[in-house]
Amino acid sequence: MTLLRARLSCLGSLCCGRRDISFFTNTSPSNWSKVVSDAEKIVGYPTSFMSLRCLLSDELSNVAMHVRKLVGTKHPLLNTARGFVYDSKNNLQMRGLVVLLMSKAAGPSAASPDLLQQDMVSGIYPSQRNLAEITELIHTAFLVHRGIVNLKEWTNSDGPLKDMQFGNKMAVLSGDFLLANACTGLAQLNNTKVVELISSAIGDLVQGIYYENSSAVEESCPSDDITVASWEEQMFLSHGALLAKSCQAAMELAKHDKQAQVLAYQYGKHMSLGHKMNSDLQPFLKATAGEPVSFSLNSAPVVFHRQIVGPESWLLQLQQATTIGRQLDYSKLWGTIKAEKGVSSAIDLCCYHGDKALEAIRCFPPSEARSALENIACAVTKF
Amino acid sequence: MVIPWRLCRRLMVGSAAFPKNFCVSNSGSAGGATASSVLSAGRLARQNSSILAGYNVRSLYTTSNICSCKKASSDAKVKDPFTLAQKDLKNLYDDIRKELFVSKAELKSLCEYYFDGKGKAFRPMIVVLMARACNLHSNRDGDLLPSQRSIAMISEMIHTASLVHDDVIDGSDTRRGKSTINEVWGERKAILAGDFILSAASVALARIGNTTVVAVLSQVIEDLVRGEFMQLGSKENENERFKHYLEKTFKKTASLIANSCKAVSILVNSDPEVHEIAYQYGRNVGIAFQLVDDVLDFTSCANQLGKPSAADLRLGLATGPVLFACQQFPELHAMIMRRFSSNGDVDRAWQYVLQSDGVQQTTYLARTYCQEAIRQISKLRPSLERDALIRLTEMVLTRDK
Numbered sequence: 001m002t003l004l005r006a007r008l009s010c011l012g013s014l015c016c017g018r019r020d021i022s023f024f025t026n027t028s029p030s031n032w033s034k035v036v037s038d039a040e041k042i043v044g045y046p047t048s049f050m051s052l053r054c055l056l057s058d059e060l061s062n063v064a065m066h067v068r069k070l071v072g073t074k075h076p077l078l079n080t081a082r083g084f085v086y087d088s089k090n091n092l093q094m095r096g097l098v099v100l101l102m103s104k105a106a107g108p109s110a111a112s113p114d115l116l117q118q119d120m121v122s123g124i125y126p127s128q129r130n131l132a133e134i135t136e137l138i139h140t141a142f143l144v145h146r147g148i149v150n151l152k153e154w155t156n157s158d159g160p161l162k163d164m165q166f167g168n169k170m171a172v173l174s175g176d177f178l179l180a181n182a183c184t185g186l187a188q189l190n191n192t193k194v195v196e197l198i199s200s201a202i203g204d205l206v207q208g209i210y211y212e213n214s215s216a217v218e219e220s221c222p223s224d225d226i227t228v229a230s231w232e233e234q235m236f237l238s239h240g241a242l243l244a245k246s247c248q249a250a251m252e253l254a255k256h257d258k259q260a261q262v263l264a265y266q267y268g269k270h271m272s273l274g275h276k277m278n279s280d281l282q283p284f285l286k287a288t289a290g291e292p293v294s295f296s297l298n299s300a301p302v303v304f305h306r307q308i309v310g311p312e313s314w315l316l317q318l319q320q321a322t323t324i325g326r327q328l329d330y331s332k333l334w335g336t337i338k339a340e341k342g343v344s345s346a347i348d349l350c351c352y353h354g355d356k357a358l359e360a361i362r363c364f365p366p367s368e369a370r371s372a373l374e375n376i377a378c379a380v381t382k383f
Numbered sequence: 384m385v386i387p388w389r390l391c392r393r394l395m396v397g398s399a400a401f402p403k404n405f406c407v408s409n410s411g412s413a414g415g416a417t418a419s420s421v422l423s424a425g426r427l428a429r430q431n432s433s434i435l436a437g438y439n440v441r442s443l444y445t446t447s448n449i450c451s452c453k454k455a456s457s458d459a460k461v462k463d464p465f466t467l468a469q470k471d472l473k474n475l476y477d478d479i480r481k482e483l484f485v486s487k488a489e490l491k492s493l494c495e496y497y498f499d500g501k502g503k504a505f506r507p508m509i510v511v512l513m514a515r516a517c518n519l520h521s522n523r524d525g526d527l528l529p530s531q532r533s534i535a536m537i538s539e540m541i542h543t544a545s546l547v548h549d550d551v552i553d554g555s556d557t558r559r560g561k562s563t564i565n566e567v568w569g570e571r572k573a574i575l576a577g578d579f580i581l582s583a584a585s586v587a588l589a590r591i592g593n594t595t596v597v598a599v600l601s602q603v604i605e606d607l608v609r610g611e612f613m614q615l616g617s618k619e620n621e622n623e624r625f626k627h628y629l630e631k632t633f634k635k636t637a638s639l640i641a642n643s644c645k646a647v648s649i650l651v652n653s654d655p656e657v658h659e660i661a662y663q664y665g666r667n668v669g670i671a672f673q674l675v676d677d678v679l680d681f682t683s684c685a686n687q688l689g690k691p692s693a694a695d696l697r698l699g700l701a702t703g704p705v706l707f708a709c710q711q712f713p714e715l716h717a718m719i720m721r722r723f724s725s726n727g728d729v730d731r732a733w734q735y736v737l738q739s740d741g742v743q744q745t746t747y748l749a750r751t752y753c754q755e756a757i758r759q760i761s762k763l764r765p766s767l768e769r770d771a772l773i774r775l776t777e778m779v780l781t782r783d784k
Binding site: 062142145146148152153165168169172175177180181183184186187190195196200203206209 | 484485486487489490548551552554569570571572574575576578579581582583585586588589590591592593594597598601602604605607608609611612615616
């Protein structure tokens with residue numbers, strides 16, 4: 001117990017002050033948190049021991065010791081590590097929660113005699129709980145690997161290069177450690193279909209996030225081939241595939257039929273995409289003119305806007321919003337985008353995904369867990 | 384604590400006591416250690432001592448004849464392992480590239496970067512030879528099962544994925560005579576490419592459809608990461624340091640070979656004894672391979688290994704030759720503890736190692752591991768492939784790059 005406290009306080013010491021960092025950029029906090037915390041009660045204990053085991057392992061506490069050296073530097077691993085502590089209560093565990101709810105909503109297996117109903121805890125098989133943990137491990141591993149810094153792009157004014165090299169080393173190792181634990185956890189599920197499904201989701205995730213940060217380079221010359229369709233495909237890979245395939249795998253573990261697997265997949269996919277749209281829309285809905293805003297040029301409203309106005313006008317608008325110091329004036333660009341239909345098109349798409357998720361989950365028999373998943377799908381379309 | 388080390392050195396003049404004592408000291412300090420490799424390092428030493436009792440070191444290759452009752456091959460006929468495995472490895476790299484389903488051209492070229500056919504394919508070679516040897520041992524024809532060929536591919540993919548990540552961790556800029564992925568495309572994309580190769584390997588593994596095989600190879604991935612973590616720390620105590628080094632060596636290098644060998648044996652034979660033979664052969668050859676690698680870091684000229692010599696020292700790593708040298712030159716101790724970080728440490732350590740018999744002792748240790756590998760594989764029924772695996776241990780010891 002003292003060991004546990006020592007290690008947690010070790011992690012805690014990373015988190016000097018900033019409590020507001022969130023990976024799942026919060027949509028409408030009050031509503032969303034309530035939906036999630038209500039849902040957590042339904043699945044019994046929300047976390048199994050796997051993530052705790054990882055957090056308390058020698059390897060990760062070793063990393064935590066080292067990461068303390070990074071306090072004061074700009075390495076992204078620092079923010080990610082802070083998130084381990086402060087977001088573990090709600091947003092970080094979101095994907096695992098959905099997998100658990102989906103498992104419970106689908107209920108016990110009708111087909112397979114070798115799955116015992118008495119093994120279930122709160123209506124969920126142990127293997128499904130492990131799967132939920134694995135989903136979180138993979139998600140977290142990529143949060144860490146996303147934050148690897150390209151050393152050649154680092155300039156001395158950003159701080160010492162040595163810190164960045166060290167931060168990278170820690171980020172590679174801890175991400176690999178989480179992935180390796182996910183691999184052994186997957187193997188223990190004793191179902192090669194599930195191993196294949198989740199492994200392919202890891203591949204999807206890599207393909208999805210591969211180009212994520214390169215938009216910084218593209219900003220100077222926006223690629224013209226970006227369409228809403230190709231963008232959506234990209235978003236599915238980076239934000240939807242893991243949850244969709246995990247939901248499907250949860251059905252496979254309980255030997256539910258193909259139809260249930262497809263529905264679970266659909267729910268996971270559309271819920272994730274709806275959620276992504278929702279968070280992309282926040283800067284355009286919450287802020288008022290004149291306030292400082294920041295948004296990604298690769299977010300839903302901007303991509304719609306680009307498609308609506310066409311590449312030439314978009315380039316022109318970008319130039320008009322660029323200051324003499326070659327800085328992009330986001331407030332100005334924000335106004336330009338708000339004046340067009342990009343925002344409302346993105347809202348429409350968000351609602352489409354929310355509805356599709358609802359449609360899928362409503363094919364399951366009514367239950368507490370189903371209602372919770374419906375609430376989550378509804379919350380995604382609330383602004 | 385110093386006793387076994389003294390014995391080590393005496394052993395260099397032929398005492399058979401070394402492994403036994405080494406083992407005693409090891410298992411004594413291992414106490415409640417869970418790491419299988421530590422324990423089996425002890426086990427190995429115990430077994431080796433019995434070999435050494437019966438044969439002198441020069442009779443290394445005669446051990447292969449012990450079980451060859453219906454001996455079909457004489458040493459003259461033993462084929463070069465690379466030639467023998469060639470027919471199974473012809474399209475290996477083409478097939479690996481087919482496993483990498485990527486839509487984006489750039490990511491694809493990163494993932495395929497090291498599958499250019501210029502690698503030695505050392506791991507796949509052992510895997511296919513072991514597979515055929517196990518098949519013949521199990522009263523089948525020698526032909527490779529498709530699932531066994533997949534394991535050969537997967538072993539190379541896991542190995543490559545770990546190289547890509549290692550290069551980022553070590554900040555390397557060249558490998559196999561070309562720029563590393565991180566040097567060309569940056570660290571972030573390199574890590575993602577490594578992750579992708581691993582996921583593709585994992586998909587291929589799952590498609591074999593055997594849950595035991597999935598578990599065996601997942602263990603490798605965990606070992607690789609744990610081995611990398613072990614490389615971060617240095618141990619104060621000398622005996623612990625050596626144990627730590629051997630355990631790290633197992634996890635980072637030998638686990639992949641051992642478990643791939645085990646996987647191909649599982650796919651053809653249900654006898655756990657055969658699995659253990661395959662595993663132990665791979666484990667011992669793997670450790671020997673890495674020990675020789677660590678020696679070459681001191682003895683080979685720059686560029687021959689495709690990396691600058693004394694690279695390990697520059698990375699702060701104390702490998703076999705340094706650990707042995709530290710016995711003769713205690714001055715090395717402080718340098719090991721500060722990971723050769725002070726000015727001139729690398730050069731001084733290098734000098735000490737060359738003046739000591741650290742290189743010979745490490746080579747000798749590699750040789751004992753090879754002997755154990757031979758003892759293990761000799762339990763299989765004789766076949767061309769089995770004899771090639773025996774011949775391979777010699778090549779591991781004599782390679783110069």
